[in-house]
Amino acid sequence: MKKKEVPQDKSNLESANFRELCYAVDENGEYTTENSSGWEPKTVALNNAIEEINERIADAKERVIAGKTSPIEYYMELHKMDIGILASYVGFWQWKVKRHFKPSIFKKLSDNTLHKYAEAFDISVEELQNISK
Protein backbone atom coordinates (compact mmCIF):
# COMPACT_ATOMS: atom_id res chain seq x y z
CA MET A 1 0.00 0.00 0.00
CA LYS A 2 1.31 3.42 -0.93
CA LYS A 3 1.09 6.22 1.59
CA LYS A 4 -1.29 8.22 -0.57
CA GLU A 5 -3.51 5.15 -0.98
CA VAL A 6 -4.17 4.78 2.75
CA PRO A 7 -7.97 5.00 2.80
CA GLN A 8 -9.63 8.07 4.25
CA ASP A 9 -13.25 6.90 4.13
CA LYS A 10 -15.89 8.08 6.53
CA SER A 11 -16.36 5.76 9.50
CA ASN A 12 -17.51 5.71 13.08
CA LEU A 13 -13.94 6.25 14.30
CA GLU A 14 -14.74 9.92 13.89
CA SER A 15 -17.25 9.74 16.74
CA ALA A 16 -14.45 8.60 19.04
CA ASN A 17 -12.18 11.24 17.65
CA PHE A 18 -9.34 9.09 16.49
CA ARG A 19 -7.76 7.68 13.37
CA GLU A 20 -6.00 4.37 13.26
CA LEU A 21 -2.39 3.93 12.24
CA CYS A 22 -1.49 2.12 9.02
CA TYR A 23 1.86 1.15 7.52
CA ALA A 24 2.56 2.17 3.94
CA VAL A 25 5.45 3.06 1.63
CA ASP A 26 6.29 6.58 0.55
CA GLU A 27 7.27 7.62 -2.98
CA ASN A 28 10.83 6.37 -2.40
CA GLY A 29 9.65 2.93 -1.33
CA GLU A 30 10.51 3.63 2.33
CA TYR A 31 8.14 2.36 4.99
CA THR A 32 6.34 4.99 7.00
CA THR A 33 3.05 5.35 8.85
CA GLU A 34 -0.12 7.19 8.00
CA ASN A 35 -3.37 7.67 9.90
CA SER A 36 -6.57 6.37 8.34
CA SER A 37 -10.04 7.66 9.10
CA GLY A 38 -11.55 4.36 7.98
CA TRP A 39 -11.98 1.96 5.07
CA GLU A 40 -15.35 1.21 3.59
CA PRO A 41 -15.03 -2.60 3.23
CA LYS A 42 -14.25 -2.76 6.94
CA THR A 43 -16.96 -0.29 7.93
CA VAL A 44 -19.56 -2.37 6.08
CA ALA A 45 -18.35 -5.53 7.85
CA LEU A 46 -18.53 -3.78 11.24
CA ASN A 47 -21.98 -2.38 10.53
CA ASN A 48 -23.24 -5.79 9.44
CA ALA A 49 -21.87 -7.35 12.63
CA ILE A 50 -23.68 -4.74 14.74
CA GLU A 51 -26.87 -5.25 12.74
CA GLU A 52 -26.63 -8.98 13.32
CA ILE A 53 -26.33 -8.36 17.07
CA ASN A 54 -29.28 -5.97 17.02
CA GLU A 55 -31.37 -8.68 15.33
CA ARG A 56 -30.41 -11.11 18.08
CA ILE A 57 -31.36 -8.55 20.73
CA ALA A 58 -34.74 -7.87 19.10
CA ASP A 59 -35.42 -11.57 18.75
CA ALA A 60 -34.57 -12.23 22.41
CA LYS A 61 -36.78 -9.33 23.48
CA GLU A 62 -39.74 -10.76 21.56
CA ARG A 63 -39.24 -14.13 23.16
CA VAL A 64 -39.08 -12.58 26.64
CA ILE A 65 -42.37 -10.78 26.02
CA ALA A 66 -43.90 -14.01 24.65
CA GLY A 67 -42.83 -15.78 27.85
CA LYS A 68 -40.46 -18.12 25.99
CA THR A 69 -37.23 -17.06 27.64
CA SER A 70 -36.11 -15.06 30.67
CA PRO A 71 -34.74 -11.49 30.60
CA ILE A 72 -31.29 -12.94 31.27
CA GLU A 73 -31.02 -14.01 27.63
CA TYR A 74 -32.11 -10.57 26.45
CA TYR A 75 -29.49 -8.78 28.57
CA MET A 76 -26.87 -11.30 27.53
CA GLU A 77 -27.46 -10.41 23.87
CA LEU A 78 -27.63 -6.71 24.71
CA HIS A 79 -24.13 -6.94 26.17
CA LYS A 80 -22.79 -8.88 23.16
CA MET A 81 -22.17 -11.89 25.39
CA ASP A 82 -22.65 -15.58 24.78
CA ILE A 83 -23.43 -18.20 27.41
CA GLY A 84 -19.75 -18.92 28.03
CA ILE A 85 -18.88 -15.28 28.70
CA LEU A 86 -21.95 -14.71 30.87
CA ALA A 87 -21.22 -17.88 32.85
CA SER A 88 -17.72 -16.65 33.65
CA TYR A 89 -19.05 -13.26 34.80
CA VAL A 90 -21.62 -14.73 37.20
CA GLY A 91 -19.50 -17.72 38.21
CA PHE A 92 -22.00 -20.47 37.28
CA TRP A 93 -21.66 -23.47 34.99
CA GLN A 94 -22.99 -22.89 31.49
CA TRP A 95 -25.80 -25.44 31.91
CA LYS A 96 -26.98 -23.54 34.96
CA VAL A 97 -27.09 -20.24 33.07
CA LYS A 98 -29.05 -21.97 30.31
CA ARG A 99 -31.49 -23.26 32.91
CA HIS A 100 -32.00 -19.70 34.15
CA PHE A 101 -33.28 -18.80 30.67
CA LYS A 102 -36.47 -20.76 31.51
CA PRO A 103 -39.06 -18.22 32.68
CA SER A 104 -40.48 -20.63 35.28
CA ILE A 105 -37.03 -21.11 36.83
CA PHE A 106 -36.09 -17.44 36.51
CA LYS A 107 -39.13 -16.50 38.64
CA LYS A 108 -37.85 -18.67 41.48
CA LEU A 109 -34.24 -17.41 41.49
CA SER A 110 -32.87 -16.26 44.84
CA ASP A 111 -32.03 -12.61 45.48
CA ASN A 112 -28.39 -13.54 45.62
CA THR A 113 -28.45 -15.09 42.14
CA LEU A 114 -30.45 -12.19 40.71
CA HIS A 115 -27.88 -9.78 42.15
CA LYS A 116 -25.08 -11.62 40.40
CA TYR A 117 -26.79 -11.24 37.03
CA ALA A 118 -27.75 -7.62 37.71
CA GLU A 119 -24.13 -6.85 38.56
CA ALA A 120 -22.83 -8.58 35.44
CA PHE A 121 -25.16 -6.43 33.32
CA ASP A 122 -24.55 -3.30 35.40
CA ILE A 123 -28.30 -2.82 36.11
CA SER A 124 -30.65 -3.06 39.11
CA VAL A 125 -32.51 -6.26 40.00
CA GLU A 126 -35.72 -4.45 39.09
CA GLU A 127 -34.43 -3.73 35.61
CA LEU A 128 -33.37 -7.36 35.34
CA GLN A 129 -36.84 -8.58 36.21
CA ASN A 130 -38.60 -6.17 33.90
CA ILE A 131 -36.94 -5.46 30.57
CA SER A 132 -39.18 -2.49 29.79
CA LYS A 133 -37.72 -0.55 32.75
Place this chain on the structure above:
Amino acid sequence: MEINFAHHQSAHCENGVVSNLMKHNGFSVSEPMVFGIGSGLLFCYIPLLKVNHAPVITYRALPGHIFKKFAKRTGVKMKREKFSNPKEAKARLDENLEKNNPVGLQVGVYNLLYFPDEYRFHFNAHNMVVYGKKDNRYLISDPVMEDVTSLSEKELEKVRFAKGAFAPKGHMYYPIAFPEKLEFEKAIVQGIKDTCKAMLAPVSFVGVKGIHKIAGLIRKWPKQKGIKTANHYLGQVVRMQEEIGTGGGGFRYIYAAFLQESGKLLENKKLIELSKEMTEIGDLWRDFALEASRIYKNRSAQTDSYNKVADQLDHIADLEKVFFKKLKKAI
Protein backbone atom coordinates in the same frame (compact mmCIF):
# COMPACT_ATOMS: atom_id res chain seq x y z
CA MET B 1 1.55 11.87 40.13
CA GLU B 2 2.43 11.86 36.49
CA ILE B 3 5.41 10.05 35.02
CA ASN B 4 7.11 11.79 32.14
CA PHE B 5 6.09 9.23 29.52
CA ALA B 6 6.08 9.79 25.76
CA HIS B 7 3.01 8.40 24.02
CA HIS B 8 3.63 7.14 20.48
CA GLN B 9 0.69 5.82 18.51
CA SER B 10 1.17 2.36 17.06
CA ALA B 11 -0.90 0.14 14.82
CA HIS B 12 -1.04 -2.75 17.24
CA CYS B 13 -1.45 -2.54 21.01
CA GLU B 14 0.98 -5.24 22.10
CA ASN B 15 3.82 -4.01 19.86
CA GLY B 16 3.02 -0.48 20.90
CA VAL B 17 3.24 -1.10 24.61
CA VAL B 18 6.57 -2.90 24.24
CA SER B 19 7.97 -0.26 21.91
CA ASN B 20 6.82 2.62 24.14
CA LEU B 21 8.12 1.00 27.35
CA MET B 22 11.47 0.31 25.66
CA LYS B 23 11.69 3.91 24.44
CA HIS B 24 10.86 5.11 27.95
CA ASN B 25 13.85 3.13 29.20
CA GLY B 26 16.17 4.64 26.62
CA PHE B 27 16.10 1.96 23.92
CA SER B 28 14.84 3.06 20.54
CA VAL B 29 12.87 0.10 19.19
CA SER B 30 10.29 0.58 16.45
CA GLU B 31 6.92 -1.15 16.41
CA PRO B 32 7.77 -3.31 13.35
CA MET B 33 11.00 -4.42 15.10
CA VAL B 34 9.04 -5.62 18.12
CA PHE B 35 6.55 -7.38 15.85
CA GLY B 36 9.20 -9.11 13.73
CA ILE B 37 11.55 -10.16 16.52
CA GLY B 38 8.56 -11.34 18.54
CA SER B 39 7.38 -13.43 15.52
CA GLY B 40 4.01 -11.72 15.51
CA LEU B 41 3.00 -12.64 11.96
CA LEU B 42 0.79 -15.68 11.54
CA PHE B 43 -2.27 -17.08 9.91
CA CYS B 44 -4.36 -19.42 11.95
CA TYR B 45 -7.88 -20.68 11.69
CA ILE B 46 -9.04 -21.73 15.13
CA PRO B 47 -11.34 -24.68 14.67
CA LEU B 48 -14.24 -25.20 17.08
CA LEU B 49 -13.99 -21.73 18.59
CA LYS B 50 -16.64 -19.17 17.70
CA VAL B 51 -16.57 -15.49 18.53
CA ASN B 52 -19.64 -13.38 17.87
CA HIS B 53 -21.22 -16.58 16.49
CA ALA B 54 -18.73 -16.87 13.64
CA PRO B 55 -15.47 -18.78 13.05
CA VAL B 56 -12.26 -17.24 14.30
CA ILE B 57 -9.21 -16.49 12.23
CA THR B 58 -6.15 -14.78 13.53
CA TYR B 59 -3.47 -13.05 11.51
CA ARG B 60 -1.09 -12.81 14.47
CA ALA B 61 0.47 -14.82 17.27
CA LEU B 62 -1.40 -15.50 20.50
CA PRO B 63 -1.76 -12.53 22.87
CA GLY B 64 1.33 -12.10 25.02
CA HIS B 65 3.57 -14.20 22.77
CA ILE B 66 5.05 -11.29 20.80
CA PHE B 67 6.09 -9.72 24.05
CA LYS B 68 7.51 -12.87 25.58
CA LYS B 69 9.53 -13.78 22.50
CA PHE B 70 10.79 -10.24 21.99
CA ALA B 71 12.03 -10.04 25.60
CA LYS B 72 13.66 -13.45 25.48
CA ARG B 73 15.42 -12.83 22.16
CA THR B 74 16.76 -9.41 23.08
CA GLY B 75 17.70 -10.35 26.64
CA VAL B 76 15.26 -7.99 28.36
CA LYS B 77 13.92 -9.24 31.69
CA MET B 78 10.23 -8.73 32.33
CA LYS B 79 8.29 -8.86 35.51
CA ARG B 80 4.70 -10.11 35.17
CA GLU B 81 2.06 -10.33 37.82
CA LYS B 82 -1.51 -11.62 37.89
CA PHE B 83 -3.98 -11.13 40.69
CA SER B 84 -7.08 -12.80 42.03
CA ASN B 85 -7.95 -9.84 44.20
CA PRO B 86 -8.73 -6.49 42.49
CA LYS B 87 -7.69 -4.53 45.61
CA GLU B 88 -4.28 -6.11 45.59
CA ALA B 89 -4.00 -5.45 41.84
CA LYS B 90 -4.76 -1.78 42.41
CA ALA B 91 -2.30 -1.51 45.31
CA ARG B 92 0.53 -3.00 43.23
CA LEU B 93 -0.26 -0.65 40.35
CA ASP B 94 -0.25 2.38 42.67
CA GLU B 95 3.03 1.24 44.21
CA ASN B 96 4.68 1.14 40.78
CA LEU B 97 3.35 4.55 39.84
CA GLU B 98 4.70 5.95 43.13
CA LYS B 99 8.10 4.60 42.11
CA ASN B 100 7.83 6.40 38.76
CA ASN B 101 7.52 3.14 36.92
CA PRO B 102 5.01 3.09 34.02
CA VAL B 103 3.53 -0.39 33.60
CA GLY B 104 1.84 -2.37 30.87
CA LEU B 105 -1.62 -3.80 31.55
CA GLN B 106 -3.64 -6.44 29.77
CA VAL B 107 -7.30 -5.40 29.66
CA GLY B 108 -10.68 -6.31 28.17
CA VAL B 109 -12.00 -4.09 25.38
CA TYR B 110 -15.74 -4.34 26.07
CA ASN B 111 -15.77 -1.77 28.86
CA LEU B 112 -13.30 0.64 27.29
CA LEU B 113 -15.86 3.34 26.66
CA TYR B 114 -13.49 5.48 24.62
CA PHE B 115 -13.74 2.98 21.74
CA PRO B 116 -16.61 3.28 19.25
CA ASP B 117 -19.42 0.82 19.99
CA GLU B 118 -18.70 -1.48 17.03
CA TYR B 119 -15.20 -2.16 18.31
CA ARG B 120 -16.36 -3.05 21.81
CA PHE B 121 -16.44 -6.82 21.92
CA HIS B 122 -15.50 -9.21 24.70
CA PHE B 123 -11.91 -9.34 23.54
CA ASN B 124 -9.58 -9.59 26.51
CA ALA B 125 -6.15 -9.22 25.03
CA HIS B 126 -5.86 -5.48 24.64
CA ASN B 127 -2.80 -3.73 26.09
CA MET B 128 -2.14 -0.26 27.46
CA VAL B 129 0.34 1.63 29.60
CA VAL B 130 -0.60 3.39 32.84
CA TYR B 131 1.75 6.29 33.45
CA GLY B 132 0.26 8.15 36.39
CA LYS B 133 -2.70 9.10 38.51
CA LYS B 134 -4.29 12.50 38.82
CA ASP B 135 -7.46 13.48 40.72
CA ASN B 136 -8.21 9.78 41.24
CA ARG B 137 -8.07 9.04 37.54
CA TYR B 138 -5.45 6.81 35.98
CA LEU B 139 -3.50 8.32 33.10
CA ILE B 140 -3.63 5.93 30.17
CA SER B 141 -1.46 5.63 27.10
CA ASP B 142 -3.43 3.31 24.82
CA PRO B 143 -1.07 2.74 21.89
CA VAL B 144 -3.77 2.45 19.23
CA MET B 145 -5.17 5.88 20.18
CA GLU B 146 -3.79 9.08 18.74
CA ASP B 147 -3.69 10.74 22.16
CA VAL B 148 -3.48 9.78 25.82
CA THR B 149 -6.64 9.38 27.86
CA SER B 150 -7.70 8.57 31.43
CA LEU B 151 -9.92 6.10 33.31
CA SER B 152 -11.56 6.24 36.75
CA GLU B 153 -10.50 3.68 39.37
CA LYS B 154 -13.72 1.76 38.85
CA GLU B 155 -13.43 1.80 35.06
CA LEU B 156 -9.86 0.52 35.18
CA GLU B 157 -10.77 -2.25 37.63
CA LYS B 158 -13.56 -3.37 35.31
CA VAL B 159 -11.32 -3.76 32.28
CA ARG B 160 -8.49 -5.36 34.29
CA PHE B 161 -10.90 -7.96 35.62
CA ALA B 162 -12.92 -8.60 32.47
CA LYS B 163 -14.10 -12.22 32.21
CA GLY B 164 -14.27 -14.76 29.40
CA ALA B 165 -11.55 -16.17 27.11
CA PHE B 166 -8.04 -14.80 27.91
CA ALA B 167 -9.37 -13.12 31.09
CA PRO B 168 -6.59 -10.69 32.06
CA LYS B 169 -6.83 -11.27 35.84
CA GLY B 170 -5.25 -7.91 36.46
CA HIS B 171 -2.18 -8.88 34.40
CA MET B 172 0.52 -6.24 34.83
CA TYR B 173 4.01 -6.27 33.31
CA TYR B 174 7.09 -4.12 32.96
CA PRO B 175 10.78 -4.51 32.09
CA ILE B 176 13.12 -4.76 35.08
CA ALA B 177 16.54 -5.44 33.55
CA PHE B 178 18.17 -4.68 30.23
CA PRO B 179 21.32 -5.89 28.49
CA GLU B 180 23.99 -3.23 28.03
CA LYS B 181 23.30 -3.12 24.33
CA LEU B 182 20.41 -4.70 22.47
CA GLU B 183 21.77 -7.36 20.13
CA PHE B 184 19.35 -7.04 17.25
CA GLU B 185 21.13 -9.22 14.70
CA LYS B 186 20.68 -12.55 16.43
CA ALA B 187 17.20 -11.66 17.61
CA ILE B 188 16.07 -10.75 14.07
CA VAL B 189 17.32 -14.06 12.67
CA GLN B 190 15.60 -16.00 15.43
CA GLY B 191 12.37 -14.07 14.91
CA ILE B 192 12.35 -14.64 11.15
CA LYS B 193 13.14 -18.35 11.44
CA ASP B 194 10.33 -18.85 13.91
CA THR B 195 7.81 -17.05 11.65
CA CYS B 196 8.86 -19.10 8.60
CA LYS B 197 8.44 -22.27 10.59
CA ALA B 198 4.93 -21.33 11.70
CA MET B 199 3.81 -20.15 8.26
CA LEU B 200 5.07 -23.33 6.61
CA ALA B 201 3.89 -25.65 9.40
CA PRO B 202 2.50 -29.00 8.26
CA VAL B 203 -0.75 -28.37 10.16
CA SER B 204 -4.01 -28.02 8.23
CA PHE B 205 -5.26 -24.89 9.99
CA VAL B 206 -1.98 -22.96 10.44
CA GLY B 207 0.01 -20.74 8.09
CA VAL B 208 -0.13 -21.28 4.35
CA LYS B 209 -2.18 -24.46 4.79
CA GLY B 210 -4.60 -22.56 7.00
CA ILE B 211 -5.20 -20.01 4.22
CA HIS B 212 -6.06 -22.83 1.80
CA LYS B 213 -8.31 -24.29 4.49
CA ILE B 214 -10.30 -21.05 4.84
CA ALA B 215 -10.51 -20.74 1.04
CA GLY B 216 -12.07 -24.21 0.99
CA LEU B 217 -14.54 -23.30 3.74
CA ILE B 218 -15.59 -20.10 1.95
CA ARG B 219 -16.49 -22.19 -1.12
CA LYS B 220 -18.75 -24.36 1.05
CA TRP B 221 -20.38 -21.74 3.26
CA PRO B 222 -23.16 -20.48 0.93
CA LYS B 223 -24.49 -24.01 0.31
CA GLN B 224 -23.81 -25.36 3.77
CA LYS B 225 -24.90 -22.38 5.88
CA GLY B 226 -27.06 -20.24 3.60
CA ILE B 227 -26.22 -16.83 2.16
CA LYS B 228 -26.94 -14.85 5.33
CA THR B 229 -24.59 -16.87 7.54
CA ALA B 230 -21.98 -17.15 4.79
CA ASN B 231 -21.90 -13.36 4.54
CA HIS B 232 -21.72 -12.98 8.32
CA TYR B 233 -18.72 -15.35 8.38
CA LEU B 234 -17.04 -13.61 5.46
CA GLY B 235 -17.52 -10.25 7.19
CA GLN B 236 -15.81 -11.63 10.26
CA VAL B 237 -12.81 -12.80 8.19
CA VAL B 238 -12.41 -9.27 6.83
CA ARG B 239 -12.90 -7.70 10.25
CA MET B 240 -10.12 -9.85 11.75
CA GLN B 241 -7.84 -8.99 8.84
CA GLU B 242 -8.43 -5.25 8.88
CA GLU B 243 -9.18 -4.75 12.59
CA ILE B 244 -7.60 -1.77 14.31
CA GLY B 245 -4.12 -2.92 15.15
CA THR B 246 -3.32 -4.85 11.99
CA GLY B 247 -1.78 -1.83 10.27
CA GLY B 248 -3.76 -3.03 7.22
CA GLY B 249 -3.57 -6.24 5.19
CA GLY B 250 -3.60 -8.60 8.16
CA PHE B 251 -0.27 -7.35 9.58
CA ARG B 252 1.52 -7.95 6.25
CA TYR B 253 2.54 -4.28 5.92
CA ILE B 254 3.99 -4.11 9.43
CA TYR B 255 5.97 -7.23 8.62
CA ALA B 256 7.21 -5.71 5.36
CA ALA B 257 8.33 -2.64 7.35
CA PHE B 258 10.20 -4.97 9.71
CA LEU B 259 11.96 -6.70 6.79
CA GLN B 260 12.98 -3.35 5.32
CA GLU B 261 14.39 -2.10 8.64
CA SER B 262 16.16 -5.42 9.25
CA GLY B 263 17.58 -5.49 5.74
CA LYS B 264 19.24 -2.13 6.35
CA LEU B 265 20.47 -3.10 9.80
CA LEU B 266 21.93 -6.43 8.69
CA GLU B 267 23.00 -5.02 5.31
CA ASN B 268 21.06 -7.81 3.68
CA LYS B 269 19.70 -6.78 0.28
CA LYS B 270 17.58 -9.91 0.01
CA LEU B 271 15.50 -8.82 2.97
CA ILE B 272 14.87 -5.44 1.36
CA GLU B 273 13.72 -7.18 -1.84
CA LEU B 274 11.50 -9.50 0.18
CA SER B 275 10.02 -6.50 1.96
CA LYS B 276 8.76 -5.27 -1.41
CA GLU B 277 7.29 -8.68 -2.13
CA MET B 278 5.51 -8.76 1.22
CA THR B 279 4.01 -5.33 0.47
CA GLU B 280 2.60 -6.72 -2.77
CA ILE B 281 1.15 -9.69 -0.91
CA GLY B 282 -0.39 -7.24 1.58
CA ASP B 283 -2.03 -5.46 -1.35
CA LEU B 284 -3.54 -8.78 -2.46
CA TRP B 285 -5.01 -9.30 1.02
CA ARG B 286 -6.59 -5.86 0.69
CA ASP B 287 -7.96 -6.77 -2.76
CA PHE B 288 -9.49 -9.88 -1.21
CA ALA B 289 -11.16 -7.77 1.51
CA LEU B 290 -12.51 -5.36 -1.09
CA GLU B 291 -13.93 -8.18 -3.21
CA ALA B 292 -15.40 -9.93 -0.14
CA SER B 293 -17.05 -6.69 0.96
CA ARG B 294 -18.83 -6.50 -2.39
CA ILE B 295 -20.44 -9.85 -1.57
CA TYR B 296 -21.64 -9.05 1.95
CA LYS B 297 -22.63 -5.53 1.01
CA ASN B 298 -25.13 -6.65 -1.59
CA ARG B 299 -26.38 -9.54 0.48
CA SER B 300 -27.46 -11.51 -2.55
CA ALA B 301 -24.54 -13.30 -4.03
CA GLN B 302 -23.91 -16.02 -6.52
CA THR B 303 -21.86 -19.05 -5.54
CA ASP B 304 -19.49 -17.83 -8.23
CA SER B 305 -18.50 -14.77 -6.24
CA TYR B 306 -17.60 -16.90 -3.21
CA ASN B 307 -15.47 -19.06 -5.45
CA LYS B 308 -13.81 -15.96 -6.80
CA VAL B 309 -12.69 -14.67 -3.39
CA ALA B 310 -11.64 -18.21 -2.42
CA ASP B 311 -9.48 -18.28 -5.56
CA GLN B 312 -7.86 -15.03 -4.41
CA LEU B 313 -6.99 -16.64 -1.06
CA ASP B 314 -5.60 -19.76 -2.71
CA HIS B 315 -3.42 -17.51 -4.85
CA ILE B 316 -2.19 -15.60 -1.78
CA ALA B 317 -1.41 -18.89 -0.02
CA ASP B 318 0.66 -20.06 -3.00
CA LEU B 319 2.60 -16.78 -3.01
CA GLU B 320 3.20 -16.86 0.75
CA LYS B 321 4.47 -20.43 0.52
CA VAL B 322 7.12 -19.37 -1.99
CA PHE B 323 7.78 -16.20 -0.01
CA PHE B 324 8.51 -17.85 3.34
CA LYS B 325 10.72 -20.48 1.71
CA LYS B 326 12.79 -17.66 0.19
CA LEU B 327 12.82 -15.74 3.46
CA LYS B 328 14.11 -18.77 5.32
CA LYS B 329 17.02 -18.99 2.91
CA ALA B 330 17.73 -15.26 2.99
CA ILE B 331 19.03 -15.25 6.56
